[in-house]
Every structure is written in C-alpha cells, then in structure tokens.
Amino acid sequence: MDSYQMEYKCPSCGKKHYMTAWSAVNVGTHPELKEKVLDTSLFEFQCPHCGYTSGILYDCLYHDPERKIMIVLTGQETENAFENQGDISQSRYRLRTVHLPNELVEKILIFESGLDDRAVEIMKLSVKISLMTDHEDLDVRNLYFSVNDSGYGFVVETDEGFVGEVPADESVYREIERNMLKKMNIMQAEQTLINEDWAVNFIKTTERMN
Numbered sequence: 513m514d515s516y517q518m519e520y521k522c523p524s525c526g527k528k529h530y531m532t533a534w535s536a537v538n539v540g541t542h543p544e545l546k547e548k549v550l551d552t553s554l555f556e557f558q559c560p561h562c563g564y565t566s567g568i569l570y571d572c573l574y575h576d577p578e579r580k581i582m583i584v585l586t587g588q589e590t591e592n593a594f595e596n597q598g599d600i601s602q603s604r605y606r607l608r609t610v611h612l613p614n615e616l617v618e619k620i621l622i623f624e625s626g627l628d629d630r631a632v633e634i635m636k637l638s639v640k641i642s643l644m645t646d647h648e649d650l651d652v653r654n655l656y657f658s659v660n661d662s663g664y665g666f667v668v669e670t671d672e673g674f675v676g677e678v679p680a681d682e683s684v685y686r687e688i689e690r691n692m693l694k695k696m697n698i699m700q701a702e703q704t705l706i707n708e709d710w711a712v713n714f715i716k717t718t719e720r721m722n
C-alpha cells in the first residue's frame with residue numbers, strides 16, 4: 513500500500529492528529545484517488561478537534577500508467593527527482609517535478625489536454641507581461657492553466673489569492689509549440705522542473721543564439 517499515517521499538528525488549535533498521506537498515487541490501480549488529487553483534497557486535512565482545514569504538504573508520486581505520466585510532488589528543491597531511476601527516464605514516460613498541489617493539478621490538466629507544458633510556460637510569460645502592462649496595479653504572482661467550457665484559460669493568482677481567469681489564445685500556443693520548442697537544447701528538453709524559471713532561462717538562451 514502506498515499510504516501511511518502521518519502525524520500532523522493543527523495550525524489552529526495545536527492538537528496533534530494522524531492523517532492518511534500517500535507516497536504514491538497510481539491512477540491506473542486507484543482511479544478513485546484522481547478526483548482527490550484534482551480537487552487537492554488529498555493534500556488537505558480537517559482537524560477533528562476544531563474543524564480547521566489546512567493544506568498539508570508531503571512528497572507524493574503521481575503515476576498515470578496509461579498516459580505514461582509521472583509527476584513528483586516534493587517540497588525539496590531538486591532539479592531532477594528521477595535522477596537515480598535510469599530505467600524510467602530512458603522510457604517514454606513524461607517526467608515532471610512540482611512543488612505545490614496546484615502545480616500538480618495544472619500539469620495533469622495540460623497533459624490530458626494534449627498540450628506541451630513547456631510551450632504553456634513560455635505562453636504564460638507573455639500573458640503575465642501583457643496582464644501587468646494593461647493593469648498597472650495588478651501584481652501577478654502566478655498563472656495556472658485551466659480548462660473551461662469556452663476553451664483554455666489561465667487562473668490569475670496575486671498576493672490576495674486567486675482573483676480571476678483570462679482566456680488563453682490557442683493560436684498563440686500553437687505558434688510557440690511550432691516555432692520555439694524546436695530550439696530547445698538537450699538539457700532544457702530533459703529537465704523535469706518546468707516552470708516560470710525554466711521558461712525565462714529558455715528565452716534567454718534562445719535569444720543569445722539569434
């Protein structure tokens with residue numbers, strides 16, 4: 513079994529309890545867990561003493577054998593959580609490292625939409641810049657890819673939390689996917705931590721080449 517009991521101290525009342533934590537979630541054998549990953553309730557716990565709900569971070573490997581996706585959620589600042597697993601990185605698995613449950617959800621949504629998260633991260637940069645240019649008082653901390661009835665979008669996060677959603681222009685995405693990703697070097701292509709830093713680094717190196 514990939515679950516265990518983890519001691520946790522309620523940040524509100526200070527009482528200690530045990531909660532079920534999952535070191536690995538295989539949605540092939542445990543499809544019922546996927547919903548709890550997507551609504552992040554797998555990483556939340558409600559205190560039985562005072563009722564306070566808090567987010568709990570613990571390391572977890574998300575594994576979708578059918579789609580060949582492995583995503584490590586870890587609090588550790590690691591560049592490549594799969595380094596010592598040569599046989600996996602040689603296979604055709606898509607390997608990713610994320611630091612927050614919301615980032616894990618975002619990766620799943622991107623991959624299940626058939627998109628490339630690297631192109632999405634590059635796209636986010638331009639959306640972020642135009643948002644902050646159009647709204648001078650808006651301090652965008654992060655954008656999260658989202659899927660809604662009218663297509664793709666980005667949920668906007670500022671210091672105040674999630675403040676809204678902007679639509680994503682799919683033609684811009686296709687343009688990035690077609691013209692920019694082929695400029696990736698092997699190191700950039702093999703990295704598993706694909707986030708804003710990755711996109712900034714990629715833009716810098718490709719601009720130096722031109």
Ligand SMILES: [Zn+2]
Nearest residue numbers: 522525559562
């Ligand atoms: Zn409590």
